[in-house]
Amino acid sequence: MPAPTVRLRRLASELRQLRKAADLTRDELAERTGINVATLYRIETARVRPQARTLAALLDAYGVVDPKRSELMTLLKQSTHRGWLNTFASDLPERYTSYIEFENEASEVLNYECLFIPGLLQTESYARAAIGGTLPECTRDEIESRVEARMRRQAVLTKDQPLKLWAIVDEAALRRAVGGRDVMREQLEHLIRVTELPTVHLQVIPFDAGAHPGMPGSFVVMNFAEPMGPDIVYIDSQAGDLFLEEEPDISRYNLVFTHLRAGALSPSASTSLIAAAAGGMRPGRGA
Structure with missing residues (x-):
């Protein structure tokens, strides 16, 4: 099942709150509106997008009037909107476009990566090498489409109300020469520059930290x-x-x-480690 858009999730949240404010169970609401309980559950959990007449019936049952009524009807119309992602609609998997939309609407992202540089902090060359290396079934055009989308995603870090990004990476992500030593050195130097943004924090878990809770795999928490x-x-x-x-x-x-945040190096010590790793990527130096 495709992931819901952010606006559909917001609409579902609003409808749940309205029902609770009206002190109605789903069974009671079903009796009033003729909408079956299973459908009400799917609407309130953003599993389905309600039809306009269904939404109107729910708002009638809750006694919702303008301007709130118009706001929710507009939200329904916008619930399939994906902004600039429409350009990539046929090239990107549905789940990835959903991820990008969530990321664009999030206020804060907590990202742990055990093997990759976080997507929002990647250079174009690194992204191309990482995508091409991990998705061998992709055509060159598909790889370029994903690279372009990844680069456009990074605008969330510099928009008017920028995303707050707290990223933690295992040292392994710094040492693997994705794309070769020159590409990796450029990537590491980019990390040092981008962490100068006041809303970007980056920490590294060094090899000598031993076992840690992130070893089972990477993840992202969007707030x-x-x-x-x-x-x-x-x-x-x-x-x-x-x-x-x-x-x-x-x-x-x-x-x-x-x-992970407690066990990682401080941001300043992490920057020093990144700089050392970048130096190790220079010609004639061991990684």
């Missing part, structure tokens, strides 16, 4: 300001992309990130 809906955990694996929205999952990954 949203109200009223965009609940936070999301995103996991990318060989088995497919996974979005987690249940509170126990959110809490568990937030706790893991807290442990």
